[in-house]
Amino acid sequence: MIFFNADTSSWMISPIVLPLTAGLLCFLFTRRTFAIALTAALANLLAVCLLTYQLLVFGPMRCHVGGWQPPLGITLRTDGPALLMLLMTAVTGLAITLYARGYFSYRISDPRRTSRHQRQQRYFWPLWMLLLAGLNGLFLSNDIFNIYVTLELIGISAASLAALSGKPASQLASFRYLMVSLLGSLTYLLGIVFLYRSCGVLDLDLLRNLTANGPGIRAALALMSVGLLLKTALFPLHFWLPPAHANALAPVSAILSALVVKGSFYLLFRFWFEIFPSIISTAALNFLGILGAIAIIWGAIQAMRQQRLKLMVAYSTVSQLGYLFIAFPLVKVNGSEQVWSIVIFMALAHACAKSAMFMAAGTVFLHLGHDQIKNLSGVRSSLPITVFAYGIAGVSLMGLPPSGGFIGKWLLLTSSLASSQWWWALVVMSGSLLASIYVFRVMSRFFVIPDSFSFKKTEPLSPLLEWPALALALISMFLGLAASWPLYILATGSPALAQIIPGGLP
Amino acid sequence: MITTLLYSLTGLILFAMGLFTLIIHSHPLRKILAVNVMSTGVFLILVATAYKPLGQGDIDPVPHAMVLTGIVVSVSITALALILACRMQETSNLDLLGRKKQSKPTKEAGA
Numbered sequence: 001m002i003f004f005n006a007d008t009s010s011w012m013i014s015p016i017v018l019p020l021t022a023g024l025l026c027f028l029f030t031r032r033t034f035a036i037a038l039t040a041a042l043a044n045l046l047a048v049c050l051l052t053y054q055l056l057v058f059g060p061m062r063c064h065v066g067g068w069q070p071p072l073g074i075t076l077r078t079d080g081p082a083l084l085m086l087l088m089t090a091v092t093g094l095a096i097t098l099y100a101r102g103y104f105s106y107r108i109s110d111p112r113r114t115s116r117h118q119r120q121q122r123y124f125w126p127l128w129m130l131l132l133a134g135l136n137g138l139f140l141s142n143d144i145f146n147i148y149v150t151l152e153l154i155g156i157s158a159a160s161l162a163a164l165s166g167k168p169a170s171q172l173a174s175f176r177y178l179m180v181s182l183l184g185s186l187t188y189l190l191g192i193v194f195l196y197r198s199c200g201v202l203d204l205d206l207l208r209n210l211t212a213n214g215p216g217i218r219a220a221l222a223l224m225s226v227g228l229l230l231k232t233a234l235f236p237l238h239f240w241l242p243p244a245h246a247n248a249l250a251p252v253s254a255i256l257s258a259l260v261v262k263g264s265f266y267l268l269f270r271f272w273f274e275i276f277p278s279i280i281s282t283a284a285l286n287f288l289g290i291l292g293a294i295a296i297i298w299g300a301i302q303a304m305r306q307q308r309l310k311l312m313v314a315y316s317t318v319s320q321l322g323y324l325f326i327a328f329p330l331v332k333v334n335g336s337e338q339v340w341s342i343v344i345f346m347a348l349a350h351a352c353a354k355s356a357m358f359m360a361a362g363t364v365f366l367h368l369g370h371d372q373i374k375n376l377s378g379v380r381s382s383l384p385i386t387v388f389a390y391g392i393a394g395v396s397l398m399g400l401p402p403s404g405g406f407i408g409k410w411l412l413l414t415s416s417l418a419s420s421q422w423w424w425a426l427v428v429m430s431g432s433l434l435a436s437i438y439v440f441r442v443m444s445r446f447f448v449i450p451d452s453f454s455f456k457k458t459e460p461l462s463p464l465l466e467w468p469a470l471a472l473a474l475i476s477m478f479l480g481l482a483a484s485w486p487l488y489i490l491a492t493g494s495p496a497l498a499q500i501i502p503g504g505l506p
Numbered sequence: 507m508i509t510t511l512l513y514s515l516t517g518l519i520l521f522a523m524g525l526f527t528l529i530i531h532s533h534p535l536r537k538i539l540a541v542n543v544m545s546t547g548v549f550l551i552l553v554a555t556a557y558k559p560l561g562q563g564d565i566d567p568v569p570h571a572m573v574l575t576g577i578v579v580s581v582s583i584t585a586l587a588l589i590l591a592c593r594m595q596e597t598s599n600l601d602l603l604g605r606k607k608q609s610k611p612t613k614e615a616g617a
Contacts, residue, residue, distance in 0.1 A: 072568070145572055152579045156586060163590055168597045175590045179537055182583055183528060186544050189576065190521060193551050196569065 102464025250362020292325025404479030
């Protein structure tokens with residue numbers, strides 16, 4: 001192809017520029033915003049696919065924006081993990097865009113609060129496109145200060161999206177969310193200052209090659225980690241997540257839960273295992289592993305106790321984020337490549353399953369007008385596709401065999417047993433058991449049809465409300481069957497990983 | 507050298523003070539101000555990093571660029587947080603500043 005050779009690394013800016021342009025256009029034009037957003041989401045997916053093709057053919061790439069070289073300029077880069085996160089964002093983002101269209105049309109058709117719902121839709125599209133641009137920038141950026149800017153972009157747009165529903169509870173939650181995310185990014189910025197004083201560079205490649213080790217760098221890494229952990233909502237810093245995620249509108253909950261928390265986690269992982277692997281101590285790794293283990297159990301127990309479906313799904317996010325951190329202590333024995341594949345698998349499966357679950361919960365909420373778990377009886381008869389999507393997503397969260405969650409947990413189990421740290425395996429298995437309890441608790445409600453239940457004929461829901469959730473749930477399910485593709489992309493450009501793949505999969 | 511250290515320590519103290527206020531006070535306006543104090547502290551450390559005594563070469567422009575970007579981010583976040591705080595007071599029955607009519611001038615002074 002003429003458009004494609006090793007020199008065309010400037011394609012890399014398109015996943016940032018496309019949603020940003022679309023966001024501006026959505027802000028300017030009050031009509032046809034959905035068409036603009038859909039075009040941008042599709043073009044974003046196409047661009048990310050092209051970048052993946054480029055990676056597979058030419059290997060990892062760097063793009064010096066504006067022709068400025070690293071010490072002063074900002075670099076973008078593609079490699080396996082970055083592209084997998086971009087693909088996750090693009091696919092989930094497309095489904096969420098379609099779902100949001102159905103969601104807002106349904107709400108606008110409600111004669112009671114039409115103007116309010118129209119206003120919500122008007123502000124949703126530009127903010128969502130801005131968030132998408134921020135996320136893509138975060139995954140692509142190779143400059144530590146540029147990452148701070150993308151973190152702030154994500155924080156601003158995510159907090160405004162969370163406040164969109166306009167209820168007092170959601171405003172309180174989103175104010176707290178904004179403050180927490182600001183605290184996180186300021187701590188991260190302080191870490192950057194320390195790092196800049198010690199090293200004098202901001203580019204990640206240059207930082208990696210420095211391999212310096214001193215009190216300044218340790219302090220910097222500690223500050224940046226605390227900031228990012230706060231944004232990732234690891235136990236006990238998760239207090240802000242359930243109210244913010246559960247009180248937002250359904251498409252917003254899906255975005256926040258599936259994508260936004262993954263961004264800061266991705267950074268944390270990259271800093272710990274790619275940029276500063278030499279100064280990480282085993283004690284720090286075990287500490288994060290223990291926090292992750294507590295998060296798994298505590299989040300699952302809280303999820304079981306919730307009375308509202310959306311709060312249950314939000315606490316399940318707290319629990320599932322724990323799995324990402326439990327992979328940290330395994331890195332010393334198994335090598336960071338194995339842990340990369342575990343973490344990426346868990347993240348991909350969770351993103352698809354959790355957004356499907358939030359969409360299903362949102363559809364149930366629209367249909368019934370509430371989401372009290374004890375009053376969900378008989379939903380199965382009126383919303384069969386949504387209930388099916390919820391079930392499949394639940395299977396992936398539990399980690400039953402063909403799903404993507406299973407592959408992640410299986411890799412986690414085998415590598416924890418291989419490094420004779422069996423206690424992590426125990427936590428993973430009990431977490432799965434607890435997950436099945438909270439998923440089935442709702443599922444059994446869906447299927448109960450009380451004696452007094454009358455099959456009242458309701459108007460059919462828009463297919464946009466039901467099918468995107470099902471599609472995402474099926475993707476998270478079949479991710480397990482196509483497990484070699486993500487691992488292949490991950491391995492491209494990383495020779496150490498290419499060796500472990502044949503033996504690393506069940 | 508001693509100048510840089512002095513300003514950096516002041517910046518750290520400002521950061522710590524802001525953090526303390528942010529955590530222990532529940533009042534939204536205090537929280538917003540605390541966050542602003544925190545970011546000012548970080549900017550002070552950044553500017554101090556760039557400082558070079560007269561005659562020992564040019565100052566480092568990169569931290570200055572970072573401070574400018576940081577100020578822009580901080581202003582926009584403050585605006586967003588203030589709007590959210592106002593909305594919270596209008597819609598909720600939580601008594602944040604005593605009576606509602608008294609709350610308005612205080613907020614404008616904070617912005």
